């Protein structure tokens with residue numbers, strides 16, 4: 356396969372002072388890099404658009420697994436593509452192999468051979484390998500240890516994590532599964548396609564009332580992708596011994612008045628004591644083995660048809676500069692990727 360001399364990358368043009376829009380990114384034409392020994396040149400086919408990018412744009416982001424992005428630097432994140440060249444001496448991964456890696460947001464990426472994962476032969480949908488919902492799987496199996504018949508609440512149910520979290524909770528034995536979304540237009544899809552028993556849209560009615568109607572006996576397990584008022588309201592409705600897995604913080608991440616790296620919530624700590632509620636944050640690095648276990652189970656569930664993977668693919672890298680804005684506007688359902 357011939358490789359052109361230049362390729363397109365999405366660079367950070369300016370650090371946004373509020374929510375990021377297309378003006379904060381630019382498409383840059385750059386020379387296609389050459390792989391050194393032990394490296395691969397990958398022609399990307401698809402990459403993930405994810406909320407965590409807002410955090411990576413924040414100058415105030417400290418203590419996160421990746422350093423903040425600076426103007427002029429290319430964005431990065433989960434991607435899937437085809438190996439089109441190897442460095443001098445070749446590599447164990449031959450040209451033509453489909454791989455996933457972390458250098459998305461560009462047409463061509465040079466990646467260390469040890470930093471890619473080959474897409475298993477006959478995989479039902481390689482785009483599924485870009486999903487970050489392993490965090491919800493880890494929170495359900497390692498933090499909250501969901502038990503048969505329990506009632507689960509998933510906040511941010513229409514996002515990339517939430518659209519899978521409710522289904523996974525059910526597959527792991529949940530009794531009742533409730534979700535939240537800001538978008539009334541997504542409620543029916545969450546119920547009909549993904550099996551949520553009830554879906555709550557915050558405002559104008561009090562959130563606590565709506566969450567109570569959705570699960571009158573309260574919640575045993577909460578997978579929280581949003582934080583803020585939703586977390587506060589959900590904690591009020593926990594049952595004795597409830598476990599809360601804090602996976603994300605969309606309300607702070609996409610708050611125009613905040614830097615994207617903080618997400619405050621008011622919590623009645625007496626409730627935690629009185630009801631023996633545990634509140635635990637999820638980080639992938641703390642749970643080695645979850646990623647691989649999730650990949651296998653997710654693939655099996657896709658093959659058996661037990662799980663649906665909703666995603667939207669924007670056509671062309673030209674759509675990428677506006678993609679993060681589309682994400683926080685809630686324009687799409689499920690995981691958002693860009694097709695190159």
Ligand SMILES: NC(=O)c1ccc[n+]([C@@H]2O[C@H](COP(=O)([O-])OP(=O)(O)OC[C@H]3O[C@@H](n4cnc5c(N)ncnc54)[C@H](OP(=O)(O)O)[C@@H]3O)[C@@H](O)[C@H]2O)c1
Pocket residue numbers: 404405406407487488490511512513514515516517535536537538541580581601602603604605606607608609610637638639682683684685686687689690691
């Ligand atoms: N701990 C980990 O290892 C880990 C791994 C993966 C992801 N995460 C985090 O988990 C969270 C969810 O990720 P995701 O991939 O599901 O999100 P996503 O698909 O990247 O985000 C899209 C969703 O964000 C929602 N949204 C935007 N602004 C919001 C706000 N102010 N309040 C509530 N919802 C808002 C939209 O909601 P509507 O559709 O309802 O309008 C949309 O569905 C993020 O905070 C992400 O950073 C953590």
